[in-house]
Amino acid sequence: MIEWLALGAVALVGSMFGSDEKRPSYGGGSSTPFDPDRWRREQEAQERNWREKWESEVDRSRWIPQSAAHRIIEAYPPPGSDRDSFGVTKRVATRKLLAEFATHNQKHLIDQKAALKAFFDTVEASPLTDEQADACICMDDAVQIVAAAGSGKTSTMVAKTGYVLHQGLAEPEQILLLAFNTDAADELRQRVRERLKGIDGIERVTVKTFHAFGRDVITKVQGVRPAKAPWVGSRRQENEVIVRIVEDLRACDPGFGIEWDLFRTIFGRPIGRAADLIEPKGAARGDIRTANGDWVKSQEERLIADWLFYHGVGYQYERDYEHDTRTATHQQYRPDFYYPDAKLYHEHFALGRDGNPPPHFTGDYLAGVAWKRDLHAEKETRLFETTSHGIRRGVAFHELAEALKARGVEPVYAADRPAKGEPPMDTLALANLMRGFQQHVKGGGTTVADIRRRIEASDDDAHLARSLRFLSLYQRIADEWERRLRDASCIDFDDMLVEAAALIEAGAYDSPYTMIFADEFQDSSRARVRLLKALLDRTDQRGHLCVVGDDWQSINRFAGADLTVMTDFAGTFPHSSQLRMATTFRCPQSLCDASGAFVSVNPRQLEKTVQTTNTREGQSIVAFAFESSEKALEGVETHLKRLHVRVRKDAVDRLEGRRITVMLLGRYNHDEPEEELQTWQQEFGDELDIEFRTIHSAKGLEADYVMILNMVEDNLGFPSQIADDPVLVLAMPDGEDFPMAEERRVFYVAMTRARRQVRIYTKASTPSRFLVEMAARNLIEVRLEEGGQLQPCPKCRRGVLTQRSGSYGAFEGCGVCDFKRNLPNGEPRRSSNRVHLTTPMAPGDSCPTCTKGRMKERPKARYSPMVGCSGYPNCKTTAPLRR
Helix, strand or coil: CHHHHHHHHHHHHHHCCCCCCCCCCCCCCCCCCCCHHHHHHHHHHHHHHHHHHHHHHCCCCCCCCHHHHHHHHHHCCCCCHHHCCCCHHHHHHHHHHHHHHHHHHHHHHHHHHHHCHHHHHHCCCCCCCHHHHHHHHCCCCEEEEEECCCCCHHHHHHHHHHHHHHCCCCCHHHEEEEECCHHHHHHHHHHHHHHCCCCCCHHHCEEEEHHHHHHHHHHHHHCCCCEECCCCCCHHHHHHHHHHHHHHHHHHCHHHHHHHHHHHHHHCCCCCCHHHCCCCCCCCCCCEECCCCCEECCHHHHHHHHHHHHCCCCCEECCCCCCCCCCCCCCCCCCCEEECCCCEEEEEECCCCCCCCCCCCCCCHHHHHHHHHHHHHHHCCCEEEEEHHHHHHCCHHHHHHHHHHHCCCCCCCCCCCCCCCCCCCCHHHHHHHHHHHHHHHHHHCCCHHHHHHHHHCCCCCCCHHHHHHHHHHHHHHHHHHHHHHHHCCEECHHHHHHHHHHHHHCCCCCCCCCEEEECCHHHCCHHHHHHHHHHHHCCCCCCEEEEEECHHHCCCHHHCCCCHHHHCHHHHCCCEEEEEECEECCCCHHHHHHHHHHHCCCCCCCCCCCEECCCCCCCCEEEEEECCHHHHHHHHHHHHHHHHHHHHCCCCCCCCCCCEEEEEEECCHHHCCHHHHHHHHHHHCCCEEEEEEEHHHHCCCCEEEEEECCCECCCCCCCCCCCCCCHHHHCCCCCCCCCCHHHHHHHHHHHCCEEEEEEEEEECCCECHHHHHHHHCCCCCEEECCCCECCECCCCCCCEEEEEEECCEEEEEECCCCCEEECHHHCCCCCCCEEECCCCECCCCECCCCCCCEEEECCCCCCCCEEEECCCCCCEEEEEECC
16 A cells, blocks of 8 residues: 555645645644545545556456556556646556556466466477476567577477467467578478467468568568569678679779778778777787788787788888987887888877877886987987877878878889788678678668768777778668669568568558567567567557577677667567576586676676586586697597597497487688598498588587587687678667677587587687687686696786796796796796797798707698798797798
8 A cells, every 4th residue: 555655645745736626634724634544545445446447458367468557557547647747646556557467477477387287398399497488478568588598499489379379369370470591480380380280270370581571561562572682692692792883883983993992901900999909018029910921019000011011112110220229128129110212210109089098008108109209309310100099080091191202102002912911801701791781781770871970979999980981882882782673673681671660660561460479589680670569569569579589699790680689678679578598408507607607798798697407517618729720630530539439338328329419610611621521420420420510500509519620819710800890880879899799609609509518629829819718717728739728828818828938947928918927947837848939930040949940831821821840849839920
């Protein structure tokens, strides 16, 4: 009664402001004393009368959705609300009804699980968990089920369809199940018809992909089935069409061709955020390779070097200053760039708009800037400066070109200059990025003008110049894409969703669906969400939407998926509920814990704690670091051979007649060891079912053992340093900017395919940053080939410690920061005699470790060019190749 006492008090306050009705007196000369019992009886009578008006509209034998409370309050204003200009009465009454209905629903949930236990135990091959049964019974207006990997998402969709029909909540033709792709739709349709075959009319349940359903809507309204453009559907074909568009635009507008090539050759590789700049480490050499083959210290320096290379400007990177500056405490000064033909020095400073370095720089960076300026002034040498702000805003290169011209050097751009080092972004890769961006733009209903305004309003941290260049190219390509669709009287997949949603919103499509279910919701675009919302809105708050997804497995951003559809679900769908299915049937608990701890560091994702029914104990995830990619594949073969022997000896439990499944996973198709795989399948195939898949194609699948290949730090390694391009975020109204967010989820998907164990293969010299991070957090051990474990740097937690030799004996140093530590008694900590140097070396250089061998180029280095000591295997020193 507390709420209703408050309600009465509000009504009384309302009556004091403008009501002519007689009201009880609280003293002050009134002849009628206040009677609290009478007042309470009047309030209770008013409540009974109010409830009688709407009670018949509420079916208390079923789940009562949240919208019912809001609908009642709006249709039947509670007593006293007419005298409450502040709306407090309605808000109090709404909260009261929501609490009352929640209590009813909780009891209904318990009763239904007891009454329908036989159904929930048999509707799928295994009895449903409590979480799955809850998801079936909850019939709020919109329900978001946040599910863990291997938690039975498809089973829940099938079971909920059966529950709706079993309880008579809808007819079969009123149920719509939507899947992400054709394979998923086929599987879902088959599962529904097989598991629910005893229900009359089950074949009338609609199961389609989003795109097929959208196309059907357009057909029904317009009377003509829209033709799908022949070039859409295959990403390869879509990219090839964009390449042809680029070539056609280049032919009619050479200026466009130049801009395309400028972006591709110079601006194609993102430089990251200013907040992520790494503070210079004194005389240490860089580890970022330029088009000219130099190794520089930052992505901003790399961008400058690539601009110089493709403009034909001769330069020297960090050559000694022409005047001796050495002291007892400082080495010789080496300016960033020197232009011999212009006799001009160039320093690039990590300074923002306000003239200050990033806040995380710990040294007196500004003092170093002042010292360099004073030195050049004193020695009367010409100094040109660029800053992070100037590079990111786009003014620096114009100023650099003018400075060079003033000293007799004319920059001339040539896209076809053969790179001596890091190759440029190729046209097909840029076309793929354009296509992904286009899907976000069309699917999100945004415009180029909106995106341009967001770019121009971005902070100093963003690379504004690159974003504007990309957007200008995109606008020309997108306009031509749409023209070709119009000329062919065709639509693409985005049109199927957008046009269908518009027809439903306008009421042109008479939707029969009251129950709308969507699988793999984490891979939905905003166009898909718009379609779902349009369908639900047409039910006039009498329908039900249920979506199932795992934001930790959202890995299709390249195809238009937007993580915010998961994280902003409640804002998109009012009166919604969020349920968890955090029990997995797949992974051992230790693997759930390690993978969950790794992926959940992104604060934009939804929290959950995954539990398992898998009781398997022991080490469920381990990594192995080898000297080379070739050695890593030999390690894979060794492990397969050992597993094969154990299976033959019945040392591995398995179902009778079933082979142990082994899934080799790679980030890319080229990670597949084709020849070796054929050999392994022939040699071990009697006991082991071995296959290779990319991680994206393995989503939704599982295996006993998972082996992740090529987990190295490289542009084409893992994480991919070309997949998570920041321009994609521009097309998302509230896109995530967490570093390597999608690649982190890709790794999570890879780990959670395993029922028994995950094994990861890397190179000791360039382990993936993800492995270093997990090792630093004690989530995994990375075993070295010769024994011992890879040691993450305790200071920066990004680099790894490698053994080196110094004037005082052996020590360990980090390849990323300046951390060093002596080894006890000068003895190596590990049995490994491998040393990986970060400073590039040329073939023929003396080995700094053993001092006896010479560095030789290693032609079999699979990704980054390297040199190694000729004293191998006694000395295993390697270094990046300097040509």
